[in-house]
Amino acid sequence: MRGAGADLADTLPGGFMRRSLSVSAVILLTALASASATAQTAASSWIVDNHGRTAGTMEVRRTRDSMIVRHIYTDRNRGGRVETRYALGPDGGVRGGEQRAVLPDGSAGPATERFEVVGDSVRFSFGTAPTATIARTASSIVGLRGGTPFEQAMVARTLLALPDRRGSMIAGGDLRASIIADTTFRTNGRVQRARLVMMQRGTTRNHQGVWLDEKGELLATDVQWFITVRRDVTALLPVFRAIELKWRAAQGEALAKTAVTATNTHIAIINGDVFDSEAGVLRPAQTVLVRGDRIVAVGAAETVTIPAGATIIDAKGKTVMPGMWDMHGHTQVGQQAGLGLTQLANGLTTVRDMAADMDVAVSIRDRERAGKLATPRLVLAGFIEGPLAWAGPTEAIARDEAEARAWVSKYAANGYKQIKLYNVVHPDLIPTIAAEAKKHGMLLSGHIPRGISIEAAVALGYDEIQHAAFLFSNFFPDSLYLPTMRAYSQVATAVAPTFDVNSAGMTKLLDFLKARGTAIDGTFNLWIGGGGAIVGAGGSTNQMKADSAYMQLIRRLYAHGIPLIAGTDNSSGSTFRRELEMYEMAGIPAPRVLQIATIDAARFMKDAADYGSISVGKVADLIIVNGKPSEKISELAKIETVLRAGRRYDVDTLRARLNR
Ligand SMILES: [Zn+2]
Secondary structure (H helix, E strand, O other), X not given: OOOOOOOOOOOOOHHHHHHHOOHHHHHHHHHHHHHHHHOOXXXXXXXXXXXXXXXXXXXXXXXXXXXXXXXXXXXXXXXXXXXXXXXXXXXXXXXXXXXXXXOOOOOEEEEEEEEEEEOOEEEEEEOOOOOEEEEOOOOEEOOOOOOOHHHHHHHHHHHHHOHHHEEEEOOOEEEEEEEEEEEEEEEOOEEEEEEEEEEEEOOEOOEEEEEEOOOOOEEEEOOOOOEEEEHHHHHHHHHHHHHHHHHHHHHXXXXXXXHOEOOOOEEXXXXXXXXXXXXXXXXXXXXXXXXXXXXXXXXXHHHOOOOOOOEEEEOOOOEEEEOEEEEEEOOOHHHHOHHHHHHHHOOEEEEEEOOOOHHHHHHHHHHHHOOOOOOOEEEEEEEEEOOOOOOOOOOOEOOOHHHHHHHHHHHHHOOOOEEEEOOOOOHHHHHHHHHHHHXXXXXXXXXXXXXOOHHHHHHOOOOEEEOOOHHHHOOOHHHHOXXXXXXXXXXXXXXXXXXXOOOHHHHHHHHHHHHHOOEEEOOHHHHOHHHOOOOOOOOOOHHHXXXXXXXXXXXXXXXOOOOEEOOOOEOOOOOHHHHHHHHHHOOOOHHHHHHHHOHHHHHHOOOOOOOOOOOOOOEOOEEEEOOOOOOOHHHHHHEEEEEEOOEEEEHHHHHHHOEO
């Protein structure tokens, strides 16, 4: 959606323009001209905010015949480095645009996207794809599909000027804008206007928002980990945030009402083959009776009395199993829109969040538990990071023992079950954090902070490690620094193809982890296969060699009896089944894989009294699969129905609700 405004290019001098162009094009050109003209002033320079810390900037430079936008910010070892350029005509109108990456030396890389206006059509190209030409219509928005927040604001401004506030990006799909808030604020002694404009692409549920000032220029982007905001209004971010989160909350609750399938107080699932996750076996032709949010009976049909008026779900030939746990999720504001529905549709009834903004995560957790949201139940781990430029996207920075304790206590007070440490936490703070976490009965896990080994982190109190790649980078400690600070993932990617997983060193590490009962949240779906490769086949390419190494690692972890924790590291759960398929491919029997995704996760989080198996008294978190996942994990592609605390979600309905 980060594209330039409608008909940017069609800016021939004076009268001609007025004769051939639609009203909206005229509006856009004027707005663009004014925007770029003022971009020179201080008021129009933007910073990229990372939870109160400045992570980067957005600058606009304009000359008589060009405009250049640069949006650069640091996000760990990555971040945005984008430049967009526009050719302007003598009347200030845009003739064309292109997008480039900004290289480490500050120069601009080759164009990754380009468009040029040629009469009533536009020529555009993406990457290496051949140039295409498309005719413009009155509502087409000509601009870059990628771009920066500057372009985002331009598209929003353009849509507001179009009839019905609808337009279509050249080669980018339909867009619709709506003004969610229109308010004023005082800055620099004068009253200014601020509008929150939400843009919706096509019929999807995802809304992307921008705050615009009275001239339609960017004030701030919407709630995300990194927010681009005009330098002089950073103090307004909390106000903007409150307004947006309130709106998204209402959207989420309205959506939940349409996503759930009504049932009676009692639900009877009959004739289904129940996967007994505690025993790891299938019990054929059972009846499961649910009342409200709890399972009240499970057994052979003749042993369960179904009350009159119960909602009946016939699961003949289908598998009824506990809902699954994505143990490595990241909660975004979009969880209340499409992401939560997608997670449910993937059979996830619980998600353990491993880093999110506290206000967003706590609000979604609590409203879901109150039955107001159609998302999985959330179990929260509190993210803590150290104070360096490489610090991850969080407000929870611990510079000393006092701050570290304060964050652990704050998380504990908000019902968090775990603490997760990140890349640049000072190792000397780990004992303090471990002691405080234990005091609150919380688990401790994380990335392995720079400067220490896995063995040291576990000795200092870690119960679990995030990301299997650390089991490789652990053997190359200096590589994490020399010649520049490098992410563990880069090191692991470099060494994995040649790594000897059967080495004595790895055996010693696995023996150590086994002895300490340390669990591994491997997120293998991140490291294996780049999605496409034939996993585990070995072969010539580095990726295939790395795949084999990771598959062998899964095998060795399992053979050592080291607990495997299944997670995606994303917000939709889209790769959860793939994570489980890799465990199966590595030789772990399918029933055992299902146990990892259900009862093992519940036990690890000390939640097995209420979750993780289909047993009398437990919360009715279960899924109905039109297949045999306890024989083949890929059968989890056939999930039909999900019960979350007795609330019924049919997957067809969930998928339909993803689009308005
Ligand atoms: Zn993560």
